[in-house]
Structures are given as C-alpha cells and as structure tokens.
Amino acid sequence: MENINEYLGGRITNTRLLTPQQISQLLHCGAKLYPATFSREGHLYCRRCFSTIDLDDFRKIQPYCRKCINFGKLLVNDQILITDGSLNFPADQIMTWQGQLTDQQSRVCHEVLKSYQNNQDHLIWAVTGAGKTEIIFPLIKQIIDNGQRVAICSPRIDVCIELFPRLQQAFAQTTIGLFHGKNEQQYFPCQIMIATVHQLVRFEKAFDVLIVDEVDSFPLAGDEMLHRAIIKAKKVSGTILYLSATPPMELLKQVKQNQLHLSKLYRRFHGHPLPEPKCHLLLRPSNFLQINPRIKWLIQRAVKASERLMIFFPRIPDMLIFERSLKRLLPQVSILSVSSKDDQRIEKVQRFRNKEAQIILTTTILERGVTFPKIEVLVIDADAPEFSKTALIQIAGRAGRDKGHPDDEVHLYYQFYTEKISAVCREIKSVNQQAGLK
Ligand SMILES: [Zn+2]
Known part of the structure; x- marks a missing residue:
C-alpha cells in the first residue's frame, strides 16, 4: 500500500506525479480522472484553475496553462485526478478556547451562525482590531460538531502565519494544517486548513465552509483566477464567510442585492476608539x-x-x-x-x-x-x-x-x-x- 493521504479531500493532482498503484488506489477511494483542459464556446480552459489557454501563444513548445504554473506545469494533454471532498473526522472534539466575546462580538457571532445554518454567504465588516478571529471560533466549533471541514484563507502569508497558533490553541484536538507557498509542510487532509487563497487552486468541492479573511487585499483584489478558486474549492452546498475592515464594492453590491448577509462591527474588542491619525x-x-x-x-x-x-x-x-x-x-x-x-x-x-x-x-x-x-x-x-x-x-x-x-x-x-x-x-x-x- 502506498501512502495516498496527501492527495485526499478534494485535491487536484496531475497524474504524471502519481504511480499507477496510487492512481488505482485513489480511483478506488472515489477519485475521478479528467483531461487537463476543456473547451467551451470556442475557448480552451484549464481544468485546474478555469483560466483560458491561448494555443497561439505556444508555437514551438507543448502548450500548458500559464496561470497556474506555480502549482506545477499542467500541459494541455495531461490528465488530472480529483479526489472526493468527503472526509471523516473524529466526533466529540472539544473547543479549547475559553475566552469571552464582548456583547458586540456575540451579536455578530450569532448572525454568522444563523447564516451558516441557513446556508447563506455572509460578510463581517469589522474595524481593524475588532477581534474578528474570536468571532469565528463558535462557527468553527459548530462546523467541527457537524463533522464538516473548513478552510480559513487570506491572500497574505503573514496573516496565515499569525492565525495558525491561535487556531491550534483554540482547537487543540482538531487536525489543523498551515499551507502556503513559503512553507515546506506536506499537505494532509486536515479538518481546519489555514492557507493562502492561492492554495485553493489545488482543490475542488473540498470545503463545507470557506472563511476568506482580508478579502479586499492584494493579490486577491482584482484577480479573477483567485476568485474562481474560492468558488471552486467549496462544496456545492458550502458557504463562504468573508471578513474585512475595508470591504470591496463588489461585495457591498451583493449585500444590496440580498445575496450576501452583512454584520457590522464598529467597535474594537477592547471598546476603545480607533486611533485617529x-x-x-x-x-x-x-x-x-x-x-x-x-x-x-x-x-x-x-x-x-x-x-x-x-x-x-x-x-x-x-x-x-x-x-x-x-x-x-x-x-x-x-x-x-x-x-x-x-x-x-x-x-x-x-x-x-x-x-x-x-x-x-x-x-x-x-x-x-x-x-x-x-x-x-x-x-x-x-x-x-x-x-x-x-x-x-x-x-x-x-x-x-x-x-x-x-x-x-x-x-x-x-x-x-x-x-x-x-x-x-x-x-x-x-x-x-x-x-x-x-
Ligand atoms: Zn490553470
């Protein structure tokens, strides 16, 4: 038996990187094979990141997707394997966080839980220093109680690195992984994944809930591939929770159109005002x-x-x-x-x-x-x-x-x-x- 753990949980892998035994084992576990590209309305698309590939750009070399090259070169005639997103996690895990939410944080937390129960996307618009991370702990607890899986993503590596120990402390019994481009950590199918938004390109229908922190920040703002990756990485029944101190216009528009629920938090967790410059x-x-x-x-x-x-x-x-x-x-x-x-x-x-x-x-x-x-x-x-x-x-x-x-x-x-x-x-x-x- 070969170790196939690192490919499980809605993970997308180029079959060139797998042995025939691994492929047959993964297929046995519900994985499916797909061509690396598909055509729609006269355009060729990458099956991994859904970006278009222009064959005219490649006259002398084998065409590949330039957009997701950071995850290994995917040639147009490669094949990819996508594993099933459903994973089993242990029941009865306890949240080890014992902090208390302020009244304002509790209100927002309650609204977020309601959206989650009703399968609706949600945006928390919270001032810097409002304690956004603590607000999501009860939600994560609920997700774990339901045997589900969550990814907490930010466009920024620094943000992910800072989040990781706080989540480890709050959920000491839960498997938590930290993955980003500068980290050698081998992927494993953890219940809580903390990662840069980029990493989502490698997943399909993998997460029940996606929490996207700092949604307005570079390089996520204006990057269509990353926005597609967010939608693609969540399960069809999954929901997204956005967090931001300065939400982008697109999201506020969705709020106006009632596609997104909004909670505002104007107060910092300690109750003092924001320093005025x-x-x-x-x-x-x-x-x-x-x-x-x-x-x-x-x-x-x-x-x-x-x-x-x-x-x-x-x-x-x-x-x-x-x-x-x-x-x-x-x-x-x-x-x-x-x-x-x-x-x-x-x-x-x-x-x-x-x-x-x-x-x-x-x-x-x-x-x-x-x-x-x-x-x-x-x-x-x-x-x-x-x-x-x-x-x-x-x-x-x-x-x-x-x-x-x-x-x-x-x-x-x-x-x-x-x-x-x-x-x-x-x-x-x-x-x-x-x-x-x-
Ligand atoms: Zn691609």
Missing part, C-alpha cells in the same frame, strides 16, 4: 537632510521614551536609504526592515514580535494581519500613489490594538494633503462616531 504637512521632502528633521524629532522622542515603532514606506528603495540614515543616526537602536522582496521577512517579523528590535521599517506588506502590542505607527510619504485609502486605513489600524495600550499614535507625513488622506481621516472618525465613541 495625526497629520504632518512637510515643507521639504521626507529625505531632506537625509531624514526630514520633523520626522527625526518624533523618532528620537519615541526611542527616548522606549516606544516601539513601525515605519511604513511606499517604495522599497526609499525605505532602504532611510534605513541606512536611521542606523547612522541611532547606532545604539536595533532596527529591522522588511519588504515583499525580502527572503527573511517571516523570520524578521518574528524577531520584531520577540522584541529583538525596537524599530521595523516596512512597505505595505505589513499593512494588515500583524499585531504588535504598544506600537507607534509612522507613514512616510503618505501622499504617494502606492498607498491606497484602504492601505492607509489598515496601516492606521496597526496601532492601539492592545487592551493595555489603546492610545498608540499614528502619524502621517506628506507634502501634499490629498483627497485620499482627507478621506482616511474622515472615515476613521466616522467609524468612531458610529460606534458611539466620539
């Missing part, structure tokens, strides 16, 4: 005299007060130049920088979490999903086009997340007060007002 108009560029004296003054003040800092930049080169200047200015302070191009990003964020550094410089890569207690947030060149309104709201939301330090400051530095900056400040203020906190 302090705006600083700079007369000179941020790199004037290497570090603009107004920015320098604030950083020095924070370091003296033993504050920890997250400093956001629109572009990697600007960040690296700033980092050099800052290290010269503060040689005694431990400073880290991370970006999407940084291979050691995950380790560095962990070091910052372990308080091995006082300042972390970053791009929008850390705009969401990460929580550091007691942290001051600075945004350099907040008027740069790289910072969307959503990104700035998320960045501001890194501050004041800890119950003991709800008053962390957020500072925006810019040379031009743009409509975007004004909208960010207005929106945060309005959320606080709607929560009855101002």
Whole structure:
C-alpha cells in the first residue's frame, strides 16, 4: 500500500506525479480522472484553475496553462485526478478556547451562525482590531460538531502565519494544517486548513465552509483566477464567510442585492476608539537632510521614551536609504526592515514580535494581519500613489490594538494633503462616531 493521504479531500493532482498503484488506489477511494483542459464556446480552459489557454501563444513548445504554473506545469494533454471532498473526522472534539466575546462580538457571532445554518454567504465588516478571529471560533466549533471541514484563507502569508497558533490553541484536538507557498509542510487532509487563497487552486468541492479573511487585499483584489478558486474549492452546498475592515464594492453590491448577509462591527474588542491619525504637512521632502528633521524629532522622542515603532514606506528603495540614515543616526537602536522582496521577512517579523528590535521599517506588506502590542505607527510619504485609502486605513489600524495600550499614535507625513488622506481621516472618525465613541 502506498501512502495516498496527501492527495485526499478534494485535491487536484496531475497524474504524471502519481504511480499507477496510487492512481488505482485513489480511483478506488472515489477519485475521478479528467483531461487537463476543456473547451467551451470556442475557448480552451484549464481544468485546474478555469483560466483560458491561448494555443497561439505556444508555437514551438507543448502548450500548458500559464496561470497556474506555480502549482506545477499542467500541459494541455495531461490528465488530472480529483479526489472526493468527503472526509471523516473524529466526533466529540472539544473547543479549547475559553475566552469571552464582548456583547458586540456575540451579536455578530450569532448572525454568522444563523447564516451558516441557513446556508447563506455572509460578510463581517469589522474595524481593524475588532477581534474578528474570536468571532469565528463558535462557527468553527459548530462546523467541527457537524463533522464538516473548513478552510480559513487570506491572500497574505503573514496573516496565515499569525492565525495558525491561535487556531491550534483554540482547537487543540482538531487536525489543523498551515499551507502556503513559503512553507515546506506536506499537505494532509486536515479538518481546519489555514492557507493562502492561492492554495485553493489545488482543490475542488473540498470545503463545507470557506472563511476568506482580508478579502479586499492584494493579490486577491482584482484577480479573477483567485476568485474562481474560492468558488471552486467549496462544496456545492458550502458557504463562504468573508471578513474585512475595508470591504470591496463588489461585495457591498451583493449585500444590496440580498445575496450576501452583512454584520457590522464598529467597535474594537477592547471598546476603545480607533486611533485617529495625526497629520504632518512637510515643507521639504521626507529625505531632506537625509531624514526630514520633523520626522527625526518624533523618532528620537519615541526611542527616548522606549516606544516601539513601525515605519511604513511606499517604495522599497526609499525605505532602504532611510534605513541606512536611521542606523547612522541611532547606532545604539536595533532596527529591522522588511519588504515583499525580502527572503527573511517571516523570520524578521518574528524577531520584531520577540522584541529583538525596537524599530521595523516596512512597505505595505505589513499593512494588515500583524499585531504588535504598544506600537507607534509612522507613514512616510503618505501622499504617494502606492498607498491606497484602504492601505492607509489598515496601516492606521496597526496601532492601539492592545487592551493595555489603546492610545498608540499614528502619524502621517506628506507634502501634499490629498483627497485620499482627507478621506482616511474622515472615515476613521466616522467609524468612531458610529460606534458611539466620539
Ligand atoms: Zn490553470
């Protein structure tokens, strides 16, 4: 007998990667074979990711699907094997989470459970730091009690990595897997799967419930293949729960058309308002005299007060130049920088979490999903086009997340007060007002 576990549970596998024995065993377990492509209305489609394949692009080489190449090359005349989505899990598992939800969280949790029972998709629109993860625990408990399977997905690896230990703690008796492109972990048919949305491309009709966190964030926003992957990975009878602090227009449209139920959560879990950004108009560029004296003054003040800092930049080169200047200015302070191009990003964020550094410089890569207690947030060149309104709201939301330090400051530095900056400040203020906190 060969081990076939890693192919079970609605998993899609190229048969070239399987031995004949494995194939026959999997077919015996209910798997089905399909050609790698299918034609519809004159177009050729990839059976794995449902993207179109243009044969004219391949004159000299064997055609394959370019869109899902990251999961191994799928040639148009390959065959794929898709296993059955139904799996058996042990009964009577206990939820080990013993926390308490606030009244607001309980209300939303109740609404979400109702949607799940009625087989309806749902959106939680919750401010940053509202405690979205805790709200979904009772839902996950219900899913496990029903012997079902759930995938919790985010477009961001960092978000998945942060979620994993929290879920392990909350559901210590349940099989939980963490899968993303930077993780060597071999897939296994776990009851709770935490993964980047990309990983869903490898599944079909696999999950009873899909929880999609940060649905508005890059690269999910605007990527049709990933949106198709979400729909494809859930069972026909399955439901989707979206979580977002800044939901995209498409979802709000679905809410208007009554296709999606909505719960709003305007309050942070600790009941304090969102920190409203302090705006600083700079007369000179941020790199004037290497570090603009107004920015320098604030950083020095924070370091003296033993504050920890997250400093956001629109572009990697600007960040690296700033980092050099800052290290010269503060040689005694431990400073880290991370970006999407940084291979050691995950380790560095962990070091910052372990308080091995006082300042972390970053791009929008850390705009969401990460929580550091007691942290001051600075945004350099907040008027740069790289910072969307959503990104700035998320960045501001890194501050004041800890119950003991709800008053962390957020500072925006810019040379031009743009409509975007004004909208960010207005929106945060309005959320606080709607929560009855101002
Ligand atoms: Zn494909």
